[in-house]
Amino acid sequence: MQRLEVVARLQWLIEQQFGIRGENIVDKSLSATAFAPKFTSERSGLRSIIQRTAINKRMSSERQALVDSGFLRVDPANQCELWRVSLRAAAFSDVDFGNFTRKLQNISQPLFDACYIQARIEQTLAERTELGIENGKRVLLWGHSDDQETRTHLQRVFGLLDEQLKKIGLEVVVVSESPAQTPIFNIDSMGNFDAVLASGDISDNDFQLIRSVVPNIIDGRVRTIESNGTNSLSLGSSTHPITGVFTGIVPIVYQAQRMLLSSLTDSTLYSFLTITPIMMIVSRSFIGGCVAMIPNLLPILLVFGGMGWLGIAIDIGSLMTASIALGVAVDDTIHFLARYCEELEHRYDVREAIVEAYCHCAIPTLQAALVSGLGLSVFAFSTFAPTQRFGWLMLSILFAGVVAELVLLPAILASPLGKFFVVRSKKWLGVKTKLVEYRDGPLTVCSTSKTL
DSSP, rough: HHHHHHHHHHHHHHHHSSSSSTOOOOOOOOOOOGGSSOOOOOOSSHHHHHHHHHHHHHHHHHHHHHHHTSSSSTTTOOHHHHHHHOOBBOOOOOHHHHHHHHHHHHHHHHHHHHHHHHHHHHHHHHHHEEEEOOOOOOOEEEHHHOSSHHHHHHHHHHHHHHHHHTTTOOEEEOOOGGGGGOOOHHHGGGGSEEEEEEEEEEEEEHHHHHHHHHHHEEEEOOOEEEETTTTEEEESOOOOOOOOOSSSSSHHHHHHHHHHHHHHHHHHHHHHHHHHHHHHHHTSSHHHHHHTTTTHHHHOOOOOOOHHTTTTOOOOOHHHHHHHHHHHHHHHHHHHHHHHHHHHHHOOHHHHEEEHHHHHHHHHHHHHHHHHHHHHGGGGGSHHHHHHHHHHHHHHHHHHHHHIIEEEHHHHHHHSGGOOEEEEEEESEEEEEEEEEOSSOOEEEEEEOOOO
């Protein structure tokens, strides 16, 4: 019955958070409680005791039927019971499975901790009372932490504990005072409680000191556990009897998302490290190659920065656009710089070279952006959220790339940064070496003759 109660309580919390009344991303959950008779969670009173005893006996006799249904398994290695709760999430909705898994863990772990601590409290009360747990027993829940995450976890656990302990007829007192700020006479008064739970930021020395005064204290200090590749908080010892394991499609999709996002991030970084040396060769300057990467990175920074400013989450479809757009933008930059260097070599005038390069490259750049952007924009009509986002992001990044290539790059070349794009032309065998460079005054052409 206690295990069925944990499962039923977990289902109720999940439906409140993710069901129709909450975020509306999961349907009705299914577990072994669907095959059990209706039961009450009240554990005080003769009627509830008789009802629970009868249901517990009936469910124990039909244990094999639960095993055959697939909602109960027994691990042959350690004989642990595995109670299954099935959830159905919409596959084509815009659901962040990583965030969904974390929220699900934030719901389940406090419940598991509350059930574990409740069992410890009942065991302590049973040891102090020959006839077992009696109504009117007083329980103190003492927990304090300066960390916001730990404090939130304690509040959830204490809220569930307060509700469950009151159902079995216990009086509950909650204290959130720091042990360092607790007077010694208050610690002495804790001995008047039948059970004391100490949790939160309590060191081993403080706990041993309190235990010497309050022998009926229960160790429920916070520890960090690892589950499904993420860290979470838990109360009690490392041998926690109740744990949650997330299986099925959602964790698999989440792990696949993390791996793809990591690999796509690395590919974008490697693309940048590979393309930058090529830009240095085209611009014939180390600093010039770095400056030439500014128009290529600006569209990515603008689009992804705008997504962060608007609070739009980045998924697989979003991150794929970065490396693709970088490759497309670099093509236009190389085309423009190559033409600019060629014109500058013959004209020795920066503005005339920029105008000629602009007239030569503007139309092909616009045509390439329109063809690629309109062709990829059909993905924006997809019903699959990552593919849909990929479509309109590619169109946005390509449009920003056109602006960067036709507005920002010419402006950079005409600015003082253009001095890093130096053109040297050497013709040996009666050679004229012509050097175009920037000085403090107007543009100067230096011409020298040298014979081999």
